[in-house]
Amino acid sequence: MSQIANSGNQKDIDAGHGLPNKLGDNMNELAEYLGLTDEQYDELDIELHEDTGSSGEMVYSYWFNVPETASAEILQKTGWKVE
Template sequence: MNEECPKCGAEFSVTVIGGGGICGACREPIDCPYCHETVREERTTGTFTETLIKAPDSLLSRHLGISDDDWEEMGAELNANTGNSGEMTYCYWFMIPEGTSEEILHKTGWKTGQMIDQIPVELVDSDGSY
């Protein structure tokens, strides 16, 4: 069976190993293979093996409501808002570029040339990747 982690959005499959016994069933955890959080527990006489099918989109993409592929397709440049001092990053922003697909614009409600700002710092790694 395939599942999606409610915490990180990873898609993974779950396989029971050694299940189907007559007695001794106990609650075994089903853990996300990406973030390693327990998604749920289920009674079995065996154990579960979880296999990652698709890693979740980045925190930035999930915050924006688009996929990583959409972000790459847009080609937007993420900029740091460092205020007047230029020493500390307060948040990030970007402009919706010309040529952004109608599908992305429709999905998000954005308009070409619009500024998207107040993107939290914690969504972007310290090296500027996301």
């Protein structure tokens, strides 16, 4: 997550503050939000995690780790880094 927040790209900063609720059938909207094609998003096989805070009752945001297997094309397109 720090890799995304440190990139300085507005969409990545927005992602650091919480991804929009795009679970379920709307994953293509999440791909669009991230600036990826549906195929690129599928290639990443991203697992979204919920940030429910200390109460665990309300979802405040979603987060994910950039997979080590992310292609150079996706990393260049998004500005993400795998460390």
